[in-house]
């Protein structure tokens with residue numbers, strides 16, 4: 001075992017970490033090597049003040065990046081021990097990773113790792129084919145492996161009740177001009193290293209749609225290509241809603257997303273009912289679960305698509321600091 005991670009290991013792992021999802025593809029993360037440990041922080045300059053006033057979204061994204069970081073290090077043979085929020089005085093540092101004894105990666109780590117570059121948010125309509133029971137089970141296991149839970153919303157009336165909550169949260173958000181302006185600022189019609197490319201934004205909302213889409217792209221919808229009538233909706237939750245719970249939820253989210261990708265499934269994220277506190281509480285009560293919903297996903301079989309751009313590793317690395 002070496003005494004710490006090297007810059008080469010850091011750079012390789014960060015290239016994988018940045019493939020994580022983030023609100024409007026803001027990529028609100030920074031990485032650095034300090035005393036042989038890799039540290040992951042939120043980048044407060046990349047928080048969306050109107051969409052994400054509490055910083056929840058930066059911590060979910062940070063947790064998702066952390067999961068990729070762990071996976072990348074493990075597959076390279078140098079797995080990490082992780083301490084979440086290692087410095088109480090510096091809450092922006094979400095995690096510190098130090099090397100464990102080297103070992104060979106497990107088959108699960110290898111298959112989840114291989115899914116990193118293939119995962120993307122698929123906002124288009126899915127095929128009507130149901131998600132098989134074994135895949136549903138694997139998705140739940142993925143959340144549990146990261147100390148979170150995944151509740152599938154089953155049955156037409158439960159899905160309709162969820163959709164009502166989601167649509168009303170969407171309407172609340174849409175009434176805020178600052179929220180709309182923020183979204184418009186992050187839609188990209190030209191090649192860019194961040195933001196949501198308009199081509200990836202999915203079709204415009206139409207009156208017959210059950211679930212509200214965030215409205216990034218506004219692509220015209222081909223006739224007869226409505227959304228699936230009975231979407232598989234899954235709610236990811238943590239035992240609470242502290243900063244650490246949110247980072248755990250981000251890791252669980254990424255594990256669920258990579259597990260879905262590995263199973264040939266497509267996913268889009270739907271966080272309006274998480275962002276509006278009344279809707280989040282209604283969702284929590286409807287599920288009858290302890291803990292706090294942290295993300296909602298629509299899961300199914302989608303058409304192929306491509307990953308969205310990211311900033312380069314140099315853009316997200318801070319220079320090494322050896323003393324604190």
Ligand SMILES: Cc1cc2nc3c(=O)[nH]c(=O)nc-3n(C[C@H](O)[C@H](O)[C@H](O)COP(=O)(O)O)c2cc1C
Nearest residue numbers: 021022023024025057060120121214269270271308
């Ligand atoms: C906390 C969080 C909330 C998100 N909420 C939504 C959402 O409500 N609607 C949506 O279409 N995408 C949502 N996304 C997905 C991001 O827009 C997406 O991850 C980002 O644009 C990068 O694209 P990719 O997932 O294809 O890599 C969310 C992502 C995160 C991490």
